[in-house]
Amino acid sequence: MLGARDNQSPQFSQTKALRAMTMEQRWRIAQNLYATIREWKACALRALHPDWREAQIREAVRRSFLHAGR
Numbered sequence: 008m009l010g011a012r013d014n015q016s017p018q019f020s021q022t023k024a025l026r027a028m029t030m031e032q033r034w035r036i037a038q039n040l041y042a043t044i045r046e047w048k049a050c051a052l053r054a055l056h057p058d059w060r061e062a063q064i065r066e067a068v069r070r071s072f073l074h075a076g077r
Contacts, residue, residue: 045072 025033048068052059059067 048072 028036045068048071049064052064052067056063
């Protein structure tokens with residue numbers, strides 16, 4: 008089994024690639040991931056609440072991310 012420190016592991020390759028990036032590149036990736044996750048949340052809410060208006064969806068997404076790290 009490959010470990011995270013094994014230079015053949017996906018984790019090792021990913022870590023190596025991230026370390027080679029500039030801070031700006033890592034920041035851009037983080038921003039894109041955040042936007043993607045917010046859109047996934049909006050899609051899930053639309054599926055759960057097909058009767059909600061778009062403003063309600065946006066507000067529910069905003070609220071769910073407001074305290075997500077606490």
